[in-house]
Amino acid sequence: MNTKVWTVDAKGELSTNYPQITQAAMLLRDNETVAFPTETVYGLGANAKNTDAVAKIYEAKGRPSDNPLIVHIADIRQLNEFAEVDSEKANTLMERFWPGPLTIVLPCREGALSTRVTAGLDTVAVRMPDHPVALELIKRAGVPVAAPSANVSGKPSPTKAEHVVHDLDGRIAGIVDGGPTGVGVESTVVSFTRGIPVILRPGGVTKEQLETAIGPVMIDQGITDEKKVPLAPGMKYTHYAPEAPLAIVKGSREDIQRLIEQYQKDGMKVGVLTTEERAGAYQADAVRICGRRDRLETVASGLYDVLRSFDDCGLDFIFAESFPEEGVGRAVMNRLMKAAGHRVIEV
Structure with a gap:
């Protein structure tokens, strides 16, 4: 067609x-x-x-x-x-x-x-x-x-x-x-x-x-x-998933960086989904900025574009920061949870 x-x-x-x-x-x-x-x-x-x-x-x-x-x-x-x-x-x-x-x-x-x-x-x-x-x-x-x-x-x-x-x-x-x-x-x-x-x-x-x-x-x-x-x-279906497996991390930026380094030591290419406030905190194979934490509507607006952008990076795993589940943050976390297949890491 x-x-x-x-x-x-x-x-x-x-x-x-x-x-x-x-x-x-x-x-x-x-x-x-x-x-x-x-x-x-x-x-x-x-x-x-x-x-x-x-x-x-x-x-x-x-x-x-x-x-x-x-x-x-x-x-x-x-x-x-x-x-x-x-x-x-x-x-x-x-x-x-x-x-x-x-x-x-x-x-x-x-x-x-x-x-x-x-x-x-x-x-x-x-x-x-x-x-x-x-x-x-x-x-x-x-x-x-x-x-x-x-x-x-x-x-x-x-x-x-x-x-x-x-x-x-x-x-x-x-x-x-x-x-x-x-x-x-x-x-x-x-x-x-x-x-x-x-x-x-x-x-x-x-x-x-x-x-x-x-x-x-x-x-x-x-x-x-x-x-x-x-x-x-x-x-009930998985949605919104990038090609590489994704996990939501509930922890500090230091916790997330430690996870990145751990996975990299195992030979994996790792990406991270973050925001403008924390963009400089991570040393990963792909760092993608998705809006601002103090304006969750900007995270919602850019979320799917950022998730799609990881597919061009040849990654083995992606970590995503978590967000407050209030206001539009509920929708953001709902989509991230579906994208991650409910995979959450609490550190």
């Missing part, structure tokens, strides 16, 4: 310019797959109503079939076509955080979407992305767009179009290059199907922000306890 790539200036006037977006939207209407930028990561989109189109997402990514997809909309009126909103708190969150990095799980109207989108469940996850290219593309396509991250399943999610090209060139119909994404980690997923709202995946909207808007919110225990089965099927 010849994958078309269109470059779009996300700061331009999209409503009257860029026939490239119309071309990409036509592919979506023709039940093909198109990658596009959102404020979180690049998504791989297809017509959520057409099973053949949705099947192409699973095929391109190598995605497990029991992993549901998030449906993206450009207008709140689209929601009523396929979901039932029977929660006042859900409505409050939509008003407060849409468009934005928040996905809400709601009851799905029977027969309104392909069952491949919901993975056979009676619920649907939906969000409205806060990115002008994504919104314009969905608007021009005229259909709800199912879109997981536009990467090979298990690899770090793409935050640049070149990441998508690396993973999916020749596997999908098109890529809309709208430049780097901003938030850097996927949307927060909240379910309203079990009474009290439950966070099924931490992301760009924090627990603290949610509770300011609607009161108490639970966190699915399966997110933090690997012995428990997560409520969201996709959260």
Whole structure:
């Protein structure tokens, strides 16, 4: 398959310019797959109503079939076509955080979407992305767009179009290059199907922000306890992993440097994921800086790009610093834990 790539200036006037977006939207209407930028990561989109189109997402990514997809909309009126909103708190969150990095799980109207989108469940996850290219593309396509991250399943999610090209060139119909994404980690997923709202995946909207808007919110225990089965099927799989094994180290910079030296003495090439504040503390084969510890949103924004960058270094092992699990730090540590396969070294 010849994958078309269109470059779009996300700061331009999209409503009257860029026939490239119309071309990409036509592919979506023709039940093909198109990658596009959102404020979180690049998504791989297809017509959520057409099973053949949705099947192409699973095929391109190598995605497990029991992993549901998030449906993206450009207008709140689209929601009523396929979901039932029977929660006042859900409505409050939509008003407060849409468009934005928040996905809400709601009851799905029977027969309104392909069952491949919901993975056979009676619920649907939906969000409205806060990115002008994504919104314009969905608007021009005229259909709800199912879109997981536009990467090979298990690899770090793409935050640049070149990441998508690396993973999916020749596997999908098109890529809309709208430049780097901003938030850097996927949307927060909240379910309203079990009474009290439950966070099924931490992301760009924090627990603290949610509770300011609607009161108490639970966190699915399966997110933090690997012995428990997560409520969201996709959260049970390893994601975001670089090619070399990775471990999170809970210790001082001196502890991490000792581990680096120990592994190097055994003939291993070692990398370390750190921040601007600690970059000069390590003597490793590859030192990658990921934002600042005093601004965890910068760590989130650069995380996947940094994880991917290790693949060019021929490493045998990677150590990553740990981060406070508060605010967006919950999402950062969740992604690092998945990337590490829950491998943690406490020193």
